[in-house]
Amino acid sequence: MDAPSFIMVTAPAKINLYLGVHPRKDERGYHRVDTVMTAIDLADTLAIAPADELMVRTVPEAGFPMEENTAYRAAVAMGEAFGREPRFTILIDKHIPIKSGLGGPSTDAAATIKGICHLWKIDPADERIDRVARSIGADVPFFLYGPPAYFTGAGDIMREVFRPLTGTPVALVKPLDGGVSTGEAYAHFDADPQDLPELDPMLAAMREHNEASIFAHIGNNLAPAACALMPEIGTIMAWMREQPGVRAVEVSGSGASVFAVCDTQMAAEAIALSALNEHGWWAQAAKMEKSGPNIVVG
Structure with a gap:
């Protein structure tokens, strides 16, 4: 079967049903965080296509360099983890507001990781995927999977998954x-x-x-x-x-x-x-x- 010319990946937002930040920090300087999150149907959409070099664009256009975009950083991290060049054009149609607490940058990174897994035929359960996700941001591992879940550590270690509250x-x-x-x-x-x-x-x-x-x-x-x-x-x-x-x-x-x-x-x-x-x-x-x-x- 021929490789697809491009793929579309939805990137859903989240809300925190519970967020508990502890005053003390770990050896990395991060607070311990307990959180229960659930995905919602507000979503960004990513179009990912093979290209000659890595390029990330957003609609509307972001007010910061492409290299600071979490999707760009996720693609670079995937390349480093798997010893390949992440030559993709990634176009992000933004619907999740920035600085909103809804996880827009994290879900875009997770969608990029899942999209590259698909294009490179990598099992998303590969242990390197979780390391890549956590290197980008604390919420990114949650977005790789989707069901409501309890995370601890710095908010990046999944402890328990729950039945969805679908349709609420x-x-x-x-x-x-x-x-x-x-x-x-x-x-x-x-x-x-x-x-x-x-x-x-x-x-x-x-x-x-x-x-x-x-x-x-x-x-x-x-x-x-x-x-x-x-x-x-x-x-x-x-x-x-x-x-x-x-x-x-x-x-x-x-x-x-x-x-x-x-x-x-x-x-x-x-x-x-x-x-x-x-x-x-x-x-x-x-x-x-x-x-x-x-x-x-x-």
């Missing part, structure tokens, strides 16, 4: 302009550490697939740092808690996105429309899903 509606809202950098959020946390949310009840609820208990134990002790750095996030959280059909509200990751778990998709869409039309915020209705990167051969 969520509304996503963030300030229209700007975002929160992960580094700034952690620096603020270091200056003002916050107590850890309870982890065991969340893990028990995920194991039991008890949705009421899962959503009752959503927590994020990095959220106060995000709100301090961008007070509008706190305004959005308060507003979302007042909306009908909302089961739980929390900041995703280090922000700037706030998510609301909703009773119905109609409620999620109503919140997104109101946030956009009445407040001028970026907003999107979405659903939780179970998939990691999905490859379509061109």
